[in-house]
Amino acid sequence: MQTIKIKTHSPKNTYQKPHFFILNKGMNSGKPLTEACLNCFVLEFADQAERENYYWLAFGLWQSKFWHLHLVGSVIVFLRINEFKNLFISKASILQKDYEQHLKNVHALKVLKEKEMEFYKSITLIKELRSAVLRRYLQE
Structure with a gap:
């Protein structure tokens, strides 16, 4: 297992290595982000495959509301960086024990995310069609 570089994000910094961000303030603390925001941590990795694995671990922890127990204020x-580091690294070491199952879970999560986006697009189209029909109906 590679070492994970976790630090507080600064807007001045640019990152060359594969990375993602973790929101650290509010009730969505722990949410993985592809784009930076003011209140986030950055996690840097050696390669893209490693980034992808840890991204889905972070996504799972956020979705299961794992971080809610560790919020203070x-x-x-908000989520403290030291607590985040310790807990995330311990969860990552558990992931490494059954890596093959983790890869299957990541694949299933990716497929579900794709389906979710397809459904979201369909719902958006249905709403647009409904608006068009109503506009046409009300303008007659």
């Missing part, structure tokens, strides 16, 4: 909740 009274008005705006």
Whole structure:
């Protein structure tokens, strides 16, 4: 297992290695992002395959609301970087024990994400068609 480089993102920085971002403030803390925002951590990897594996681990942890137990703060909740590092690395080491199953899960998640996007496009088209029919109907 490669070492994961996790640090707080700064808008001044550019990243050459494969990377993704993790939102660290609000109720969506722990959400993996492909684009940077002001309140996020950056995770850098040696290669794209490794980035992809860890991205889906982060996505699974976020979807299962794993990070909610570790949020601190009274008005705006946030995730501490040290706690994030320790927990993410421990989850990553568990992932390495059954790597073959992890790859199957990642493939299934990718397929589901593609289907979700197809359905989203279909719903958008249906809404547009509904609007067109209503406009035509109301303009007669």
